[in-house]
């Protein structure tokens with residue numbers, strides 16, 4: 001088993017390059033299956049375990065997948081011959097649900113095992129199914145798999161009951177080849193929703209309005225291969241911004257879209273840090289005292305739920321009281337117990353974490369209970385006195401590429417050990 005070992009107390013300095021967005025890439029790779037002609041060459045793909053999982057699923061369905069380099073894949077989906085995505089890899093990850101939308105639109109049928117993913121609360125897919133049914137599909141769930149069939153797909157007006165990233169993207173994918181113009185309302189506006197829409201359009205789709213409350217998808221005859229580059233990862237960038245503040249460092253986070261980081265920058269500035277925006281970078285520094293703040297997660301452009309756990313690690317050593325209210329997931333504060341092992345003072349009441357800032361954290365053996373909880377532990381370890389060991393880091397590897405190398409380049413004392 002691998003673990004991360006951190007000797008805390010080093011000030012982070014320098015520049016870090018952010019890679020492509022996980023939550024865009026994990027939708028774009030399944031969507032590449034819709035291209036019935038030509039190859040998709042996709043770059044700026046993060047080198048993470050969730051992407052490796054998707055590569056194996058694409059191969060199992062009959063795609064030809066070539067790794068051009070660590071961040072570029074060529075996918076030829078011309079000869080997909082298996083519409084049954086029921087493997088251990090499909091069960092392991094959340095984004096495998098995008099194969100339902102992609103296979104449905106191109107082949108009008110599929111069998112896809114129900115997805116797994118981080119244990120952060122109940123993760124229903126009723127809104128995905130509502131959308132597929134509105135387009136004319138029949139959906140049954142049998143033996144833990146979604147079985148979907150349609151004679152034909154026809155455009156529909158769909159109003160989502162909750163704002164869901166996954167349902168917005170999945171139904172947008174499914175509507176690309178449906179006859180007529182589908183209108184999706186109450187949709188998610190996250191940067192990765194826009195990125196997937198741009199990718200579909202580059203393949204020949206006609207998707208308009210992504211990034212606003214209404215998306216219109218005019219069905220086209222077919223999609224073909226294309227060249228595409230994934231947008232930078234808002235969440236990886238946010239994690240490094242928080243780590244810079246946590247170590248009172250001076251870090252330039254490069255290859256980002258500063259606009260996507262505004263809610264995070266605003267919170268760090270409210271705490272007392274300085275965030276200077278460049279064209280495609282942000283520089284994060286701290287001079288004076290920091291103060292506690294309240295954070296409420298919300299769909300984009302609100303504060304991202306995926307950044308609140310790293311934020312909790314930082315707030316645990318900031319003087320005063322801070323509150324983190326999680327409005328998306330019902331159980332996303334498991335990292336609080338792990339931070340408390342290091343001396344933090346966090347109480348969880350329902351979906352709110354009440355944090356009383358302590359003077360400092362002390363290294364301990366802690367667990368990465370999920371992906372972003374793992375990032376929180378890394379930040380805690382960087383701040384703590386002495387040695388922190390983080391176990392179950394496979395969660396971190398699902399979403400952060402080479403995390404220890406990136407932090408080491410900024411001056412952290414962090415290494416991966418196999419035991």
Ligand code: EPZ
Nearest residue numbers: 023094095122123124125126127128162164165166306328
């Ligand atoms: C995506 O999950 C991300 N995962 C999550 O990131 C992220 O936390 C989440 O969006 C919110 O931003 C991927 O993109 C692979 P949702 P997703 O559908 O799409 C409810 C990370 O750390 N809901 O937007 O599964 C749901 O229960 C991961 O990178 C329904 O009720 O999230 C939740 O309360 C963790 N019915 C809310 O909507 C549905 O059919 C938002 O979920 C779908 C969702």
